[in-house]
Amino acid sequence: MAIAKLEVEKAVERCYFDHNATSPVAPAVIDAMLPVLRDGFGNASSIHQPGQQAKQVLEKARRQVASFLGCSPKEIVFTSGGTESDNLAILGVAGPGAHVVTTAMEHPAVLAACRDFDATYLRGDSRGRVSVDELRAALRPDTALVSVMHANNETGVVQDIAALGAVARAAGVPFHSDGVQGAGRIPVDLSQVDLYSISGHKLNAPKGIGALYVRQGVTLQARQVGGRHEQGRRAGTENVPGAVALGAAAAMARDWAGLAALTQRLEAGILARVPDAVVNGAGAVRVPNTTNIRFAGIEGEAMVIALDLRGFAVSSGAACSSGAVEPSHVLLALGLTREEAKSSIRFSLGLGNTEAQVDALIDAVAASAAHLRRLSPVYA
């Protein structure tokens, strides 16, 4: 029996509102990638012409990414994605037993990498915003690294990485920022940042490619060893088609104002239609594509499934290994109870979303919220 195609696929138009999980590959990115996949298969380390050709497109992609981040091409290390970039930055800079400072709201790629260090976890204010004073107070003479994410994947709340980076660097401590949800959504200012992670698939490039910005002069120990690729900082034959895709995605023009307007329309529409709904992280600076809304008395998991069955992809919490949903550690770190965290839904917008889709989503959310509350034993 062959894998059958889901019938719901035929029945409903898919409206994708989970761009913080992953994003569709942009047509311009596919166009840039296809010739490399078809004809540019050379190994960028080879001396012959096919190798030289691969090297050429790889370096063009590096220049595109550097220009996107406002740094020198030499400061770009291509990786397999956000997790590897975060791991490389933290494990490659901090030595065994070192003290590191990070936040409780980080992505698991950062939290897990910090686990074996003596780590201080900053909590920030009720929206998760970390202040320079809080960071300053956490620094110690033996602090080897500070890692604070640029934009939060769950709430979209943006940290002031220029100010935080300045505090760390003034103390002589390298400053890393996980920019996976920030790059491509808000301006990136690396003037006070030493290491910055980005991921292709959050930027309309495919999965399997990412990059780490490493400021010139920062000593980075390779984590993946072998050949002398990427200036000895990341061994392994370069993923040339992936790098080309990331370069093309970095070079894409992005309509931030349009995205912000759509997100604002969605947020305002839901808050107007659904009582007892609040925005997690409201009042803080947020990326223009994310809104995380808590619906009192609702099981977020049920709403995610109900919306999916009607064609809308949104998310709630984090998927555990079985695929079930666990309450978001980010929302718990903000002081929400487990129940509150489980009643929160993340909507993240991006390429392809339209006003008509947003309006249809508002209707579906309002209907689902009302239905779930009718059934809820706790909501009266």
Place this chain on the structure above:
Amino acid sequence: MPEPMIAVAMSGGVDSSVVAGLMKREGRNIVGMTMQLWNQRRLPELASDKATGRCCSIDDVYDARYVAQLVGIPYYVVNFEDQFERAVVRPFVDDYLHGRTPIPCTLCNNFIKFDTFIEMAEGVGAEKVATGHYARITQNAETGRWELRRAADASKDQTYFLFGLTQPQLARTLFPLGGMVKSEVRELAKSLELPVADKGDSQEICFVPNGDYKAFIEAYCKEQEIPLADMGGKIVTREGRVLGEHAGYHSYTVGQRRGLGVAAGEPLYVIATEPETRRVVVGRGDELQTAEFTVREVNWISIPAIQAPRRAQVRIRNRHIPAEATLFPVGDDTRVRVLFDDPQRAVTPGQGAVFYDGDLVLGGGWID
């Protein structure tokens, strides 16, 4: 109007996989769901290489998801870990610590599968749920009352664990396998080309690895920082004669014969465990026979609460053959006095007692 949606509870086993395959073949509008009930990474001291038959294992979810893909239905894993711990695991541990022998499957049916799950199913827009349980649901043509009946396959009948089902729950539930025998179900699995056709049946308590409930209780209490008082004490006869010592009364269950560690001229059985005195009372086989007992928290299923004595067959364990008895109402509708025609072996407090009239499940409750 689109076909009403039905949520199929999929465990990854053959029964629920066949339910999904069958209903899809019949053209029903179904969605598959697996309940994540217990985090197997908890209590690492219980980890073993032989992790088979454990609930919510990654393998079972993998199988359920694969079957849903083959069948071609939307599929979700729903997280009921918090509810399961509250409604099943904690009471299970409490029961043992209080000298009772619990049946977690019934609690799970009452509070998770036919409560939380139905609520989730309705929440996502389904009107009914379907499971792979072996039991039948009918509706009385005259009274409109929902009735529960034993499965066609007597050896697979699961009504003993379903005595808590209420009228609203029965109205929303489908048991598509209730009229089939297991061999038919396996044949169907083959004809539907489901990869789980030869998978073994799950047996033990799903969250207790290898059936070692004593180790589970100890590990759970340690994790939860529940102080485990010394549960060791004396092994005594009904007359109070001390035969030996035991390391913890929670390791003993009424009717148990093996592992007593006391020598006597004749086979001895556990007759009772007494948490207050920490004594385990043992005796001869005939001392295990009981003719009369009380049932609490009775749920009436196929008939309204009895107001006068009524003849019935009463089952006191899953493997027990229902025995002829008379039910006597005592005061309120949730308590019943059971008088067996012939005394039955090992009537165990904490176990369920289910009342039958032939195939029909009249109701049931907990042995007091």
